[in-house]
Amino acid sequence: MDNSQQFNEDLCQFLARATTPFHAVAEMVSRLEAAGFSQLIEDTDWDIQPGGRYYVVRNGSSIVAFGIGEKLGPIEGLRMVGAHTDSPCLMVKPAPERQRHGYLQLGVEVYGGALLNPWFDRDLSLAGRVSFQCDAGSLRTALIDFRRAIATIPSLAIHLDREANKNRSVNPQKDIPPILCQLSADEKADFREILREQLVVEHPGCGVEKVLDYELCFYDTQPAAVTGLKGEFLASARLDNLLSCYTGLQALLQWDGQATVLLVCNDHEEVGSLSAVGAQGPMLGSVLKRLAGDLAGYSALTERSMMISADNAHGIHPNYADKHDENHGPLLNAGPVIKINSNQRYASNSETTGLYRMLAAAEGVPVQSFVVRTDMACGSTIGPITAGEVGVRTLDIGVPTFGMHSIRELAGTKDAFNLSRVLRRFYNHPGSLAAS
Numbered sequence: 001m002d003n004s005q006q007f008n009e010d011l012c013q014f015l016a017r018a019t020t021p022f023h024a025v026a027e028m029v030s031r032l033e034a035a036g037f038s039q040l041i042e043d044t045d046w047d048i049q050p051g052g053r054y055y056v057v058r059n060g061s062s063i064v065a066f067g068i069g070e071k072l073g074p075i076e077g078l079r080m081v082g083a084h085t086d087s088p089c090l091m092v093k094p095a096p097e098r099q100r101h102g103y104l105q106l107g108v109e110v111y112g113g114a115l116l117n118p119w120f121d122r123d124l125s126l127a128g129r130v131s132f133q134c135d136a137g138s139l140r141t142a143l144i145d146f147r148r149a150i151a152t153i154p155s156l157a158i159h160l161d162r163e164a165n166k167n168r169s170v171n172p173q174k175d176i177p178p179i180l181c182q183l184s185a186d187e188k189a190d191f192r193e194i195l196r197e198q199l200v201v202e203h204p205g206c207g208v209e210k211v212l213d214y215e216l217c218f219y220d221t222q223p224a225a226v227t228g229l230k231g232e233f234l235a236s237a238r239l240d241n242l243l244s245c246y247t248g249l250q251a252l253l254q255w256d257g258q259a260t261v262l263l264v265c266n267d268h269e270e271v272g273s274l275s276a277v278g279a280q281g282p283m284l285g286s287v288l289k290r291l292a293g294d295l296a297g298y299s300a301l302t303e304r305s306m307m308i309s310a311d312n313a314h315g316i317h318p319n320y321a322d323k324h325d326e327n328h329g330p331l332l333n334a335g336p337v338i339k340i341n342s343n344q345r346y347a348s349n350s351e352t353t354g355l356y357r358m359l360a361a362a363e364g365v366p367v368q369s370f371v372v373r374t375d376m377a378c379g380s381t382i383g384p385i386t387a388g389e390v391g392v393r394t395l396d397i398g399v400p401t402f403g404m405h406s407i408r409e410l411a412g413t414k415d416a417f418n419l420s421r422v423l424r425r426f427y428n429h430p431g432s433l434a435a436s
Contacts, residue, residue, distance in 0.1 A: 003417065004413065004414060004417040007250070007416070007417040007420065008226060008234060008413050008416070008417065011224070011234070011243070011246050011416065012223065012224040012225070012226075012234075012236070014027060014242070014246045015223075015224040015236050015237070015238060015239075015242055015243075015246075016223055016224060018085075018238065018242050018245075019125070019127040019145055019147075019219050019238075020061075020127045020128050020129075020143075020145075020217055020219075021060075021061035021062075021085035021086045021267045022060045022061050022128060022129045022143050022215075023127060023143060023145060024061075024085045024242055024245060024265070025057060025060055025061055025062065025063045025085060025265070026060070026143060028063055028065070028245065028249055028265065029055065029057065029063070031249060031253070032053075032055050032065055032249075032253075035053070035253050036053050037053040037054060037055050037065060038052070038053065038054055038055070039054070039055055039056070039057070040054050040055070040056050042056060042058070042286070046290060048068055048291070049068065050068050050069065050070050050073065051067075051068060051069075051070050051257055052067070052068045053065075053066075053067045054066055054067075054068075056283075056287055058276065058277045058283050059267065059276065059277045060129060060141075060143075061085055061086070061267035061277060062085065062264075062265065062266045062267045062277035062278075062283055063085075063263075063264070063265050064262065064263070064264045064265075064283065064284060064287045065249075065252060065262070065263045066078075066260065066261060066262040066263070066287070066291070067252070067255050067257065067260065067261050067262075068260050068291075069257065069258050069259040069260040069261070070257050070258055071258045071259065072258060072259040072260055073260055074260045074288075074291040074292060074297075074301050075292055075293075075297045075300045075301045075304070076259075076260070076304060077259070077260070077301070077304030077305045077306070077432070077433055077434075078259075078260050078261065078262050078288075078291075078301065078304075078305040078306075079259055079260070079261045079262070079305070079306065079426050079427050079429065079433065080261075080262045080263075080264065080305060080306065080307040080308070080392065081248040081251065081252070081262070081263050081264075081307070081308050081309075081310060081423055081426070081427075082248075082263075082264045082265070082266070082279070082284075082307055082308070082309045082310065082382050082383070082386055083241050083244035083245045083247075083248050083263075083264075083265045083266075083309075083310050083311065083382075084241045084244075084245075084265060084266050084267065084268075084269035084270070084273075084279070084311065084382055085241075085242070085245060085265050085266065085267050086111075086112070086241075086267050086268055086269055086270050086271075087112070087237070087238040087240060087241070087242070087270065088110075088111060088112035088113055088114035088115070088270055088405045089111050089112070089114065089217040089218065089219065090108040090109070090110060090111070090114070090119065090176065090178070090217060090218045091108060091109050091110075091111045091128075091215070091216065091217045091218075092106050092107070092108055092109075092126070092128075092191075092214065092216045092217070092218075093106075093107040093108060093109055094213070095107070096108070096191055097189045097190070097191050098177055099183060099188075099189055102182050102183055102184075102185070103179050103180075103181070103182055103183070104179070104180045104181050104182070104183050104189045105177040105178060105179050105180065106151070106177060106178055106180060106191065107177055108176060108177060108178065108218065110172045110176075111217065111270065111271065112270030112271055112405070113270065113405050114405055114407075115403070115405045115406045115407070116170040116172065116176060117170060118403075118406045118407040118408065119153055119176060119407050120153050120154070120155045121152065121153070121154060121155050122152065122153070122220050122221075122222070122407060123149035123152060123220070123221045123222065124149065124150070124151040124152055124153070124178055124218045124219065124220060124221065125145070125146045125147060125148060125149060125150055125151070125218070125219055125220075125221045126144075126145075126146050126150060126151065126216055126217070126218055126219075127143075127144060127145035127146065127147075127216065127217065127219060128143070128144065128145075128214060128215045128216035128217055129141055129142070129143055129144075129214065129215045129216075130142055130143075130144055130195055130199060130211060130213075130214045130216070131211075131212045131213050131214065132196070132199065132206075132208045132209070132210060132211045132212055133208075133209050133210045133212060134206060134207040134208060134209055135207040135208075135209045136207060139212070140206065140208075142199060142202070142203050142206060143202075144195070144198050144199060144202050144216075145202075146198065147221075148221065149221045150180060151178035151179060151180050151218060152178060152179055153175075153176055153177075153178050153179070154179065178218060192210075192211040193211075195211045195214060195216075196208055196210070196211050199211070219237060219238075220237045220407050220408060222237075222408065223236075224236030224237075226413060227410075231413065232332070232333055232412060232413055232414075233332070233410050233411070233412060233413065234410070234411045234412070234413050234416075235408055235409070235410050236408065236409065237407055237408055237409070238409075239312060239399075239401060239409040239410075239411055240311070240312045240401065240404050240405065240409060241269070241310075241311050241312060243312065243399060243411060243416050244310035244311055244312065244398070244399070244419075245265045246416070247310060247399075247416050247419050247420045247423060248263045248265070248310060248420075248423060249263060250420045250424075251263075251420050251423035251424040251426070251427055252427065254424045254427075254428075255427050255428065256427075256428045258428065258430060259427070259428070259429065259430070260291075261427040262287075264279075264283075264284050264386075266278050266279045266281075266283070266284075266382055269311075269381070269382050273382060273385050279382035279385040279386050279389070280385045280389060284386065284389070284390060285389060285390055288301060288302070288390065302390060302391045302392050304432075304433065304434065305392050305393070305433065306352060306355070306392065306393045306394070306395070306433040307347075307383070307386055307387070307390075307392050307393070307394040307395070308352075308356070308394075308395045308397055308423065308426060309347065309381050309382050309383030309386060309394055309395065309396045309397070310397055310398060310399075310419065310423070311339075311381040311382065311383070311396070311397075311398050312398045312399055312400075312401040312404060312409075312411070313330055313336075313337035313339055313370050313397075313398035313399065313400050313401065314330070314370065314400070314401065314404060315329075315330050315331060315332050315400030315401055315402055315411075315412075316329030316330060316331060316400075317402055323373070323376075324373065325371055325372070325373050325374070328369055328370050328371040330368040330369075330370050330400040331368070331400065332400050332401075332402070332410075332411065332412035332415065333412035333413065333414040333415060334366055334368055334400070334412075334415075335360070335365060335366030335367050335368050335415065335418060336360075336365070336367065336368070336397050336398065336399055336400075336415055336418060336419040336422065337367075337368045337369065337370045337397065337398050337399070337400050338353050338356060338357075338367060338368070338369045338370070338395070338396070338397055339369075339370050339381070339383075339396040339397065339398055340353070340369060340370070340371050340396075341371065341372065341378050343378065344384050345378040345379065345380040345384065346378075346380065346381065346383055346384065346396035347381075347383035347384040347386075347387040347394035347395070347396055348383070348394070348395050348396045348397075349393070351393065351434070352393050352394060352395035353395060355395070355433065356395050356397065356422070356426075359422050359425045359426055359429065360422050362425060363418075363421045363422050363425055365418040365419075365421055365422050366418075368400070370398075370400075381396055381398075383395070383396040384396075393433075393434075397419065399411050399412070399415040399416050399419055400412065400415060
């Protein structure tokens with residue numbers, strides 16, 4: 001088995017476990033602790049030592065992991081990689097029960113810019129975080145994941161909508177509440193009781209007395225898979241952006257201990273990043289200030305550091321090639337993509353892109369560029385948000401992808417592995433990150 005095949009098989013296992021941002025962070029914590037990283041608690045003093053490996057979690061859905069260099073400490077410059085843990089999905093409303101014509105449905109809210117049509121006729125499960133009162137009277141939280149198909153959103157048959165293939169649109173309030181089960185005429189649904197029973201199954205000793213609230217989302221149970229006649233594609237839910245979280249994590253776990261390195265994976269990017277744990281919030285800056293020690297140290301740290309923001313890029317779709325600028329249509333399996341926008345929707349500049357090109361060339365990894373068509377609006381990432389909040393030089397990079405924000409996305413099997421190689425070299429780069 002070659003390294004790229006092993007990489008993709010483990011990536012598939014990661015994606016299977018990381019069904020929500022909470023589960024993604026829990027899986028990352030498990031892997032970090034197995035590699036010798038220790039948790040730091042933000043409301044306590046930190047004992048940071050050269051060569052030490054640490055991580056900080058907020059809200060259970062965002063994480064900052066870092067290693068203190070033996071030769072280059074934080075104020076000599078951090079090599080930082082950023083990604084986000086959230087993906088567009090359907091989240092359950094607080095009072096979700098809908099009983100109609102003998103079926104139990106749950107009301108849902110669309111999180112982020114989800115492509116809704118692919119959610120129909122899928123085998124859906126449910127996962128997330130639940131808060132509850134335990135039998136001792138205290139408040140507790142726990143993660144749950146049904147990990148089996150418990151719901152579906154059936155399409156309306158074409159016989160009842162003859163224009164479906166021409167102009168069917170999706171009303172997110174009326175058309176997408178998933179069906180969970182059938183109920184008899186005298187049955188009364190209680191979703192919180194369903195959750196209480198699931199808590200008992202997954203956490204037998206939790207002593208749950210009453211479910212208070214939850215943050216739960218539906219997800220597709222179809223597992224990630226290597227596809228294509230030649231095995232050249234990776235198909236999965238949540239590639240945007242758990243693929244980047246995994247890629248950054250794999251690079252971090254191969255840190256050589258010399259320079260100071262950091263990986264930040266924020267929640268809430270898909271809804272703008274303005275939250276206590278989003279990239280537009282205080283989490284990363286708070287960690288960096290503690291590492292710097294004082295204002296002068298913080299200024300030196302940010303001036304000497306660099307961030308690589310990793311978030312998927314739009315590969316050129318052969319059926320919709322006119323949606324791309326003709327000179328900037330990234331191909332799957334042709335290398336990670338530098339994302340550039342002169343209006344600062346991406347934070348790349350010629351210095352940060354130049355360094356990336358040098359690192360990629362040293363690894364023998366091809367590089368592509370993406371610029372949105374001039375007559376189309378450009379998306380954004382945590383890159384310009386982090387650059388604006390922290391003041392650090394930033395590069396936006398991504399693996400080319402089809403079907404972004406669909407319930408199932410498609411990437412190339414070579415690209416994430418190659419990006420991880422470049423990120424590993426970035427973390428282990430011995431010299432200055434700035435041009436002379």
